[in-house]
Amino acid sequence: MTDQPTAKLTSDPAQQRSARPIPKPKTEMLRKLLTRRTGATVVQIQKQLGWQPHTIRAAISRLRSSGVPVELDRSGRVARYRIVPGEGQ
Template identity: 35%
Template structure:
């Protein structure tokens, strides 16, 4: 049975069978950006973490390795990455 959608999903409710990053870490910050309804572009993720582009991409690969399903879509000329909270439950 599907849960009713909330405006801001709780990280613990959305992702249950994966290894979560340490709270308050940069990887946790990246994960929270990806869980936003609109996702996040590379520039947003770089600004939030202070990382270079290759580090952001490698960290998304690490999250995929932990079991997170990260998708991407084009928003004009910008690629946006996201975790679809509705499908993760």
């Protein structure tokens, strides 16, 4: 048999995973979209996060139940969700 060099395995998990940056959670990305001055439509959120509309509405509902003031503006052609700045945050 031939001797093959063996790769040195490290027991430190931080050294094994340090090459890849940690992605932001999608809920954090949702908050960022909703804090924009104009807010975001369901279609805009869908394109950014790749979620289905019912998932978007459920995530917004969870934000509301955790105390984040999210308003729904239906004054335009499409509905927009927006986090109200300064209220209860």
